[in-house]
Amino acid sequence: MSxxxxxxxxxxxxxxxxxxxxxxISIVKLRMIDSVEKRGDAxxxxxxxxxxxxxxxxxxxxxxxxxxxxxxxxxxxxxxDYMTKEELESVKKAIYGNNQKLPTPIxxxxxxxxxxxxxxxxxxGGVGKSSVVAxxxxxxxxxxxxxxxxxxxxxxxxxxxxxxxxYRAAASEKGKIAPLDYKGVKIISVDMLxxxxxxxxxxxxxxxxxxxxYSDTDWGSLDVLFLDLPPGxxxxxxxxxxxxxxxxIVLVTTPQTLSQTVGAKTMLMAETLKVPLIGIIENxxxxxxxxxxxxxxxxxxxxxxxxxxxxxAKLPLKQGLSSNLEGTLSKESFTELNGVIxxxxxxx
Ligand SMILES: Nc1ncnc2c1ncn2[C@@H]1O[C@H](COP(=O)(O)OP(=O)(O)OP(=O)(O)O)[C@@H](O)[C@H]1O
Ligand SMILES: [Mg+2]
Numbered sequence: 330m331s332x333x334x335x336x337x338x339x340x341x342x343x344x345x346x347x348x349x350x351x352x353x354i355s356i357v358k359l360r361m362i363d364s365v366e367k368r369g370d371a372x373x374x375x376x377x378x379x380x381x382x383x384x385x386x387x388x389x390x391x392x393x394x395x396x397x398x399x400x401x402x403x404x405x406x407x408x409x410d411y412m413t414k415e416e417l418e419s420v421k422k423a424i425y426g427n428n429q430k431l432p433t434p435i436x437x438x439x440x441x442x443x444x445x446x447x448x449x450x451x452x453x454g455g456v457g458k459s460s461v462v463a464x465x466x467x468x469x470x471x472x473x474x475x476x477x478x479x480x481x482x483x484x485x486x487x488x489x490x491x492x493x494x495x496y497r498a499a500a501s502e503k504g505k506i507a508p509l510d511y512k513g514v515k516i517i518s519v520d521m522l523x524x525x526x527x528x529x530x531x532x533x534x535x536x537x538x539x540x541x542x543y544s545d546t547d548w549g550s551l552d553v554l555f556l557d558l559p560p561g562x563x564x565x566x567x568x569x570x571x572x573x574x575x576x577x578i579v580l581v582t583t584p585q586t587l588s589q590t591v592g593a594k595t596m597l598m599a600e601t602l603k604v605p606l607i608g609i610i611e612n613x614x615x616x617x618x619x620x621x622x623x624x625x626x627x628x629x630x631x632x633x634x635x636x637x638x639x640x641x642a643k644l645p646l647k648q649g650l651s652s653n654l655e656g657t658l659s660k661e662s663f664t665e666l667n668g669v670i671x672x673x674x675x676x677x
Contacts, residue, residue, distance in 0.1 A: 332367050340365055340372075340397065347392045349379065356389065360420050363410065370403035378411040379420070380571050410603065414439070438543060440574050442550040443477070445674050448569060448604070451581045452595050454560035457612035458581045459487045461644070462557040463654055465579075466514045468666040474552035474674050477508065479542055480518035481569050482559040483535045488518050491654060496521050505547035517546045536568040543573050553674045570602045577673065578606045580638065583613045584627050596638060607672065608641035616646050617659075641669045 332340070345357040356362060356376065363375040374393065378386060390407045397405055412420070440446070449462045462478055469476040480488040489495060492511055498521040501507035506522070508515040519538055548554065556575065559565040569575065578599050599606040616625045627646065642665035647657045 332365060337365060340400075343396045343400070344393060347389065347396050350388045350392075352379065354424065356393075358424065360416075360423070361412075370401075371406060372397070372402040372404070373406045373408075376407060376409050377416070378409055379417055380411060438540070438572055438574065441548060443548060443554045444551065445553040446556065446574060446576050447553060447673055448556040448558055448575045448578045449581060450558040450566065450578050450595060452561060452566075452598070453582075456560075456581050456583045457644070458560070459491055459557050460650060460654065461579075461581050461610050461612060462555045463488060463491045464644075464658070464666060465670065466516075466555050467512070467655055468663060469553055469555075469670045469674060470512060470514045472667060472670055474670065475550060476513070477515040477548055477551045477554040478517075478557060479539075479546070479554060480516070480557045481539050481542075481565055482557060483519050483538050483565060485559060486518040486520045488516055488557060489520055492516075498522055501547040503547055506542070506545050508546050508548070515546075515548060515551070517542050535565055536572075539565065539568050540572050553670075566598075570598075570604060575604050578604050579641065579669070579673075580606060580609045581612055582609055584611065606638055608639040608669075610669065611640055611643045613646040614643035641672065642666055 341357055341362070344362060345355045347356050348354060349356055349359055349361065352359065359379065361376050361378065363377045364373075365375075366373045376386075376389065376393075378389075386409050393407055394405050447465075449458050449465070451458055459480075459482070466476050466478050478488055480486045489509075494509060494511060496509040496516075498506050498508065498517065506517060508517040509521060510516075519542065522538075522542075556569055556573065558569060578595075580595050580599075596606055613627065615627050617623070618625060642662070644658070644662055644665075650657050
């Protein structure tokens with residue numbers, strides 16, 4: 330239901346007192362109010378954040394509710410989206426003119442010539458994210474997709490260890506970072522650029538390293554770029570989701586309950602950040618008996634598993650996986666991974 334102009338003006342004048350906590354400017358002046366509607370006695374407000382997944386959205390929500398508390402609305406429902414790069418630019422211009430910047434530390438990069446950017450993620454460590462990234466990339470490459478890997482784990486880069494390479498990056502002819510070419514897969518990782526000092530970098534340096542590797546690497550044209558994310562919800566993953574235009578998230582879990590619980594948190598994070606979570610790769614899901622060839626399911630009770638999101642593939646717990654990534658998996662596993670890649674990158 331639309332609102333009469335007089336009432337709308339009053340709402341806007343009250344909301345003018347609510348400031349974006351990071352920028353310190355009114356959410357009205359920042360053009361963050363996308364729409365205001367009434368449903369019965371409830372008020373529905375859509376807010377566009379200046380950065381995706383802004384950690385301060387809860388503060389904005391509570392400040393809006395406080396500002397409108399005296400207005401006798403039944404419910405005040407607030408939903409969040411975020412501004413496009415163009416919208417953000419136009420707000421910056423309107424407020425500061427041509428030469429000034431909004432004091433937001435977040436910069437959003439464009440897609441470059443990369444068709445699909447896939448973040449392989451789990452908030453839990455050690456579930457096999459990096460191994461899955463390496464496998465997916467090798468399978469994608471074999472299927473003919475132009476493929477890359479950006480190792481976003483600054484304090485624990487492991488792609489080089491998994492692939493048993495020891496590459497040091499140099500500048501390409503175009504003055505960009507030349508990535509490792511591993512059987513056709515273009516790979517960049519912080520241990521190709523620096524020595525051990527990256528292990529102790531703090532948040533801002535971690536963020537700028539990830540951004541620099543994304544924006545300064547000579548990727549050329551890619552069909553799919555896999556991002557190997559560090560575990561947790563700290564600076565690394567947040568930088569990735571806020572700065573890199575991720576198209577889809579693939580969640581890696583193991584069957585243990587703890588991992589499933591953390592998986593549920595990851596789903597929530599994906600929802601908040603508005604990046605589609607396309608499915609789960611359940612790693613170390615079963616074992617194959619060396620003697621009879623039978624399959625021993627290691628998954629927990631079905632009720633404890635994440636039911637809403639489809640399982641794209643189940644990979645076995647496999648002895649020797651770390652020493653021979655491609656040689657250890659069965660045809661069946663590769664067929665499942667082919668399906669995952671086609672779901673991610675196939676364009677008819
Ligand atoms: N399916 C598997 N079968 C046997 N071992 C595996 C399997 N998947 C991963 N591993 C082993 O488990 C260990 C952790 O794997 P990996 O480094 O891929 O996990 P990760 O989730 O990326 O870890 P981190 O959170 O530290 O980045 C490695 O030694 C790897 O070889
Ligand atoms: Mg890893």
